Amino acid sequence: MAKDLMPKSWKEFPDGIHVEVKDQPQGFDYITAGWRTFRPEVNLDKCVHCMICWLVCPDNAVVVEDGKMTGFFYDHCKGCGVCANECPVKAIEMVPEVK
Ligand code: SF4
Ligand code: SF4
Incomplete structure (x- = not known):
């Protein structure tokens, strides 16, 4: 937005657009793991x-079940590896996804 057109306060901002997605899975039903190349696997003994x-x-x-970590929702895990990187006891290993 050009500087001279910038509203002085948020109250002056024009309405944005509202995107309605119909007949699409939402939230937890939405499977986001299609592009994963590595998957985390946990060693529950560690x-x-x-x-x-x-x-x-x-x-x-x-x-998490009954206050304990028990595994992963693989329909949602994107394989980013943050969990494996941050696990203090190295109980999570990232392994190549085999299709
Ligand atoms: S941190 Fe990344 S790799 Fe670990 S479970 Fe979550 S999405 Fe999957
Ligand atoms: S970070 Fe590691 S030790 Fe902690 S709950 Fe997750 S897998 Fe278990």
Whole structure:
């Protein structure tokens, strides 16, 4: 936006557009893992259930049951590797996705 056209306050901003997506899966039903090339695998014998992987996962793809980390939602995990990088006991390994 040109500087002289910039509103003086947020109240002067024009309405934006509202995009409605019909008949598409939303939220947790939306499968976002199609482009993963590596997948995280956890060694539960090493896991100390600190939940750091759950905290740092950008896709909410860490499964927690009864306060314990039990695995991954592979329909949502994009394979970014943040969980493996941050796990303090190196219980998560990134392995190549085999199709
Ligand atoms: S970060 Fe590592 S130790 Fe902590 S819950 Fe996840 S897998 Fe287990
Ligand atoms: S690899 Fe990335 S997206 Fe998948 S569980 Fe770990 S942090 Fe989440």
